[in-house]
Amino acid sequence: MHLSFKHIAAFLVTDKNKGSRLLSYFGLGIGVLLLLCSIQMYININNLLQNKSARSDGYDYISVTKTITNDNMSEDHSFTPAELQELKTLPGIDDATPLIGNKFLIKASGGDAFPFSADMFLESIDEKFIDTVPPTFTWKEGQDLVPMILSSDYLELYNSVFAPSRDLPQVSQSMISSVMIQLEFYGPNGSQKFRGNVVAVSDRINSVLVPTNLLAWANQKFGNSTNANPARIFLKTKDANNPQLLNFLQQKNYGVNKDKTKFGRVKQVLQAIVSGLAGFGVLVILLAMLLFSFYLQLMIARSKDNLQLLLTIGYSPKWLSKTVSKRWIPVYVGIVVVALLVCAGLHWGFQHFVMNDRTALSPFIHWSVVVTALVLLLLSIWVNYRLVKKSLYSL
Amino acid sequence: MQIKLQAVKPTFLEPGKIDRSQLWNQLVGFESGQRVQVVAPSGSGKTSFVHFLYGLRKDYTGSILYDGKDISQFNAEDFSGWRQQKVSVVFQDMRLFMQQTVMENLEIKRILSPYHKESRITDMATRLGIGNKLDKKCGTCSYGEQQRIAIIRSLQQPFDFLLLDEPFSHLDEQNRSIAMQLIEEEATERKAAIILADLKPIEYFKPEITLFL
Numbered sequence: 001m002h003l004s005f006k007h008i009a010a011f012l013v014t015d016k017n018k019g020s021r022l023l024s025y026f027g028l029g030i031g032v033l034l035l036l037c038s039i040q041m042y043i044n045i046n047n048l049l050q051n052k053s054a055r056s057d058g059y060d061y062i063s064v065t066k067t068i069t070n071d072n073m074s075e076d077h078s079f080t081p082a083e084l085q086e087l088k089t090l091p092g093i094d095d096a097t098p099l100i101g102n103k104f105l106i107k108a109s110g111g112d113a114f115p116f117s118a119d120m121f122l123e124s125i126d127e128k129f130i131d132t133v134p135p136t137f138t139w140k141e142g143q144d145l146v147p148m149i150l151s152s153d154y155l156e157l158y159n160s161v162f163a164p165s166r167d168l169p170q171v172s173q174s175m176i177s178s179v180m181i182q183l184e185f186y187g188p189n190g191s192q193k194f195r196g197n198v199v200a201v202s203d204r205i206n207s208v209l210v211p212t213n214l215l216a217w218a219n220q221k222f223g224n225s226t227n228a229n230p231a232r233i234f235l236k237t238k239d240a241n242n243p244q245l246l247n248f249l250q251q252k253n254y255g256v257n258k259d260k261t262k263f264g265r266v267k268q269v270l271q272a273i274v275s276g277l278a279g280f281g282v283l284v285i286l287l288a289m290l291l292f293s294f295y296l297q298l299m300i301a302r303s304k305d306n307l308q309l310l311l312t313i314g315y316s317p318k319w320l321s322k323t324v325s326k327r328w329i330p331v332y333v334g335i336v337v338v339a340l341l342v343c344a345g346l347h348w349g350f351q352h353f354v355m356n357d358r359t360a361l362s363p364f365i366h367w368s369v370v371v372t373a374l375v376l377l378l379l380s381i382w383v384n385y386r387l388v389k390k391s392l393y394s395l
Numbered sequence: 396m397q398i399k400l401q402a403v404k405p406t407f408l409e410p411g412k413i414d415r416s417q418l419w420n421q422l423v424g425f426e427s428g429q430r431v432q433v434v435a436p437s438g439s440g441k442t443s444f445v446h447f448l449y450g451l452r453k454d455y456t457g458s459i460l461y462d463g464k465d466i467s468q469f470n471a472e473d474f475s476g477w478r479q480q481k482v483s484v485v486f487q488d489m490r491l492f493m494q495q496t497v498m499e500n501l502e503i504k505r506i507l508s509p510y511h512k513e514s515r516i517t518d519m520a521t522r523l524g525i526g527n528k529l530d531k532k533c534g535t536c537s538y539g540e541q542q543r544i545a546i547i548r549s550l551q552q553p554f555d556f557l558l559l560d561e562p563f564s565h566l567d568e569q570n571r572s573i574a575m576q577l578i579e580e581e582a583t584e585r586k587a588a589i590i591l592a593d594l595k596p597i598e599y600f601k602p603e604i605t606l607f608l
Contacts, residue, residue, distance in 0.1 A: 003506060003507070007503065007506060008503070010495060010499060011492060306492060309490055309492060310503070311471075312478075313490075313503075313507070313548075314475055314477075314478035314479040314507055314508070314552070317472065317475065318471075318475075
């Protein structure tokens with residue numbers, strides 16, 4: 001015959017302290033719900049505040065400079081090789097490379113089509129970091145044609161401010177490659193003229209880029225500085241809003257291009273709030289389990305005489321422990337399942353009504369939330385069993 | 396099946412009583428199917444003897460062996476199996492669930508290691524004159540009725556040894572005889588031994604061994 005709890009139910013005093021039992025169920029449900037929702041919100045915040053622009057190929061590229069303050073204005077703000085290496089080895093940083101600038105003077109003029117003349121600058125960077133590198137972006141010594149990659153922000157500035165103010169023609173992205181500008185490189189060691197041609201437009205790098213070998217050659221030939229250290233470093237990272245990265249940069253007094261990291265502080269604060277809620281949820285769960293353990297111990301104490309007699313007439317303490325503790329498994333399952341469903345409902349509502357079905361968020365809860373619920377359930381059952389077993393074996 | 400006592404001495408008993416005893420500090424063995432009577436006045440350790448054999452107490456020196464295994468080495472699970480299948484008992488103080496009915500008291504024991512069907516309980520209760528008490532709470536029954544309930548409970552399982560500690564102290568002669576007859580039938584059916592401890596010999600119990608404590 002298969003014995004179950006119903007056979008011994010009449011011998012246990014379970015109906016007393018119903019109030020504390022129900023309160024512990026309620027507390028457990030609230031605690032589990034808080035914890036699951038906190039985990040889901042943490043994941044939501046990560047997904048919503050991650051930069052996923054089309055050209056980023058899954059990475060963020062941020063430029064880092066040393067912050068210039070009133071106190072350090074006269075100091076050297078370039079990055080030493082050691083500082084570059086330190087940035088490269090930061091957790092979360094996939095790569096780092098310097099942006100090398102010209103160490104000589106450059107004058108640019110537009111010729112008859114674009115009657116302007118201005119000083120300008122040029123920079124170069126490892127091509128791996130450039131988002132668009134056409135095959136024409138090459139140079140060899142002796143070549144007078146200088147291919148350039150222009151920042152899309154600079155083109156926009158030219159079209160919206162520079163051109164109208166000087167009555168110059170505006171240029172589209174597709175037409176800019178047909179524009180030839182005159183470049184003159186000059187320094188203490190002489191000067192040379194070149195023709196400059198924009199071969200591509202970059203959304204990623206805010207600069208005017210030329211091939212690395214050209215700038216290295218020109219810096220050596222025309223350059224007036226012995227300092228080879230770069231003033232800007234470009235970082236490649238999966239998440240520009242990584243709080244550890246931002247904290248490090250802040251400690252070192254490094255500045256970053258704010259548009260990439262604008263969500264960083266917001267993300268940090270939100271995640272801190274959500275983590276706090278999760279911690280509170282864990283506390284509520286612990287308190288509820290403590291209350292329930294008191295109820296169990298009281299029940300066993302009140303039923304002590306009957307339990308002892310059951311053991312005396314031959315009932316197995318192992319069977320009694322399992323059977324008594326199994327009695328509450330449906331309750332635990334019910335509480336956790338309900339909490340999980342409510343969490344799923346709240347998340348769906350958030351994604352649908354608040355975020356308007358934004359694709360950055362899945363309408364379904366994350367698998368880690370389900371796993372957490374399962375772990376909590378198993379933990380509750382195990383703690384419950386251990387407590388009952390300990391109480392029974394001590395009779 | 397055999398129970399062997401090897402120089403068993405209660406730790407609380409005066410040396411004088413131990414010296415005079417035919418059981419304490421002796422080599423004594425009981426076999427299945429035997430009838431054993433242990434006779435002793437109050438305070439000589441009859442109940443302790445039953446409790447030692449049942450594994451309820453360990454305040455003794457020496458060894459109690461069941462088929463060569465020392466029962467003092469049994470853990471809680473071992474004792475549970477032992478009490479389900481090998482040894483049954485009628486306690487001097489009955490030890491019933493007072494808030495439960497007579498039927499519940501008997502059924503909670505029967506379902507643990509069923510030897511009889513539920514209907515047999517009714518037959519036995521009727522035979523012992525408490526057939527009309529089955530749905531009454533044990534706490535409302537007289538001592539004599541409770542004793543008969545305890546006897547019926549002890550007969551609901553398989554056993555090799557049936558331990559009886561003053562099982563008829565609250566019964567009149569007629570009920571004693573009827574109860575003894577039922578016990579004999581059940582023990583014979585199982586080829587089990589009866590070990591009966593009482594203040595004086597029971598006239599309708601024919602033991603092969605009589606031991607004075």
